[in-house]
Amino acid sequence: xxxxxxxxxxxxxxxxxxxxxxxxxxxxxxxxxxxxxxxxxxxxxxxxxxxxxxxxxxxxxxxxxxxxxxxxxxxxxxxxxxxxxxxxxxxxxxxxxxxxxxxxxxxxxxxxxxxxxxxxxxxxxxxxxxxxxxxxxxxxxxxxxxxxxxxxxxxxxxxxxxxxxxxxxxxxxxxxxxxxxxxxxxxxxxxxxxxxxxxxxxxxxxxxxxxxxxxxxxxxxxxxxxxxxxxxxxxxxxxxxxxxxxxxxxxxxxxxxxxxxxxxxxxxxxxxxxxxxxxxxxxxxxxxxxxxxxxxxxxxxxxxxxxxxxxxxxxxxxxxxxxxxxxxxxxxxxxxxxxxxxxxxxxxxxxxxxxxxxxxxxxxxxxxxxxxx
Numbered sequence: 001x002x003x004x005x006x007x008x009x010x011x012x013x014x015x016x017x018x019x020x021x022x023x024x025x026x027x028x029x030x031x032x033x034x035x036x037x038x039x040x041x042x043x044x045x046x047x048x049x050x051x052x053x054x055x056x057x058x059x060x061x062x063x064x065x066x067x068x069x070x071x072x073x074x075x076x077x078x079x080x081x082x083x084x085x086x087x088x089x090x091x092x093x094x095x096x097x098x099x100x101x102x103x104x105x106x107x108x109x110x111x112x113x114x115x116x117x118x119x120x121x122x123x124x125x126x127x128x129x130x131x132x133x134x135x136x137x138x139x140x141x142x143x144x145x146x147x148x149x150x151x152x153x154x155x156x157x158x159x160x161x162x163x164x165x166x167x168x169x170x171x172x173x174x175x176x177x178x179x180x181x182x183x184x185x186x187x188x189x190x191x192x193x194x195x196x197x198x199x200x201x202x203x204x205x206x207x208x209x210x211x212x213x214x215x216x217x218x219x220x221x222x223x224x225x226x227x228x229x230x231x232x233x234x235x236x237x238x239x240x241x242x243x244x245x246x247x248x249x250x251x252x253x254x255x256x257x258x259x260x261x262x263x264x265x266x267x268x269x270x271x272x273x274x275x276x277x278x279x280x281x282x283x284x285x286x287x288x289x290x291x292x293x294x295x296x297x298x299x300x301x302x303x304x305x306x307x308x309x310x311x312x313x314x315x316x317x318x319x320x321x322x323x324x325x326x327x328x329x330x331x332x333x334x335x336x337x338x339x340x341x342x343x344x345x346x347x348x349x350x351x352x353x354x355x356x357x358x359x360x361x362x363x364x365x366x367x368x369x370x371x372x373x
Contacts, residue, residue: 113152127243198240
């Protein structure tokens with residue numbers, strides 16, 4: 001039986017409008033709307049849908065529900081600037097990631113997450129508490145992706161070429177997910193991952209308390225209050241990321257040194273793996289450098305040298321140990337993403353875009369998988 005919800009999902013995933021699909025199917029837009037509303041007396045040609053939307057015909061002919069990822073379950077950066085179309089597109093990555101994760105969890109013993117609820121702490125304090133709980137001390141974090149994976153957080157990649165969706169996070173069946181836009185620089189991606197971690201331990205992990213924690217002026221219209229809350233959430237997540245990646249105790253000794261040049265900043269940024277602008281701002285907020293040095297010397301130099309858009313001495317991107325290991329085991333068991341895609345009734349390219357390009361596309365028969373701890 002044709003499933004209209006899956007057609008709606010496929011349209012969102014491919015960014016295709018109802019009018020565009022109607023034109024390619026050579027039907028009216030009303031016909032497509034009737035398909036979506038389950039009011040049509042006929043069903044669409046699923047073979048044509050497969051060619052147009054790049055989903056197997058069987059994808060549209062199952063009554064199984066797709067995982068749910070509503071907009072209020074997701075934290076988008078710069079929420080007021082992100083278009084509804086891009087939000088829908090980003091959420092389709094989440095839904096497919098949930099499907100893939102469920103498939104993997106049926107075959108592998110993946111790490112279970114047990115993140116603390118730090119919603120009652122300030123961002124700075126929350127970062128300190130989490131570092132202590134995870135035994136990180138004040139040392140720099142060499143690989144954020146590996147760290148988060150070791151704590152049971154599922155990390156997936158995004159291929160969305162826009163600055164409006166840097167990253168986002170969500171929960172599914174008590175499992176936390178972080179999605180990172182792999183079009184960003186390595187330094188930016190590390191900060192994004194720490195930013196989303198802040199959401200997971202301070203916001204999304206305890207959404208019921210969010211209105212109380214982020215209370216705003218009740219005299220304002222609700223739309224303005226929502227915008228203020230969104231800005232506060234993002235500001236707090238940025239503060240958490242800054243404190244988590246650049247611990248205050250590790251930076252305060254620098255107060256007795258003279259940091260007055262881009263060259264000195266570049267040396268320091270390589271230690272903590274952050275952008276020049278993020279590092280300069282952190283030093284300024286901790287009063288290690290003066291406002292005059294920050295606003296009159298360092299920021300103008302960063303802008304003039306083009307370092308806002310392109311980092312000097314760019315670092316290597318953090319890599320995923322879990323995905324590399326999983327694909328090694330899958331390859332040994334002669335299982336490719338084409339095999340997985342067939343089981344899930346999706347296109348293998350959709351898996352590739354979620355897994356940092358670490359794929360084996362050769363088709364194989366599916367054998368029994370070992371359980372991996």
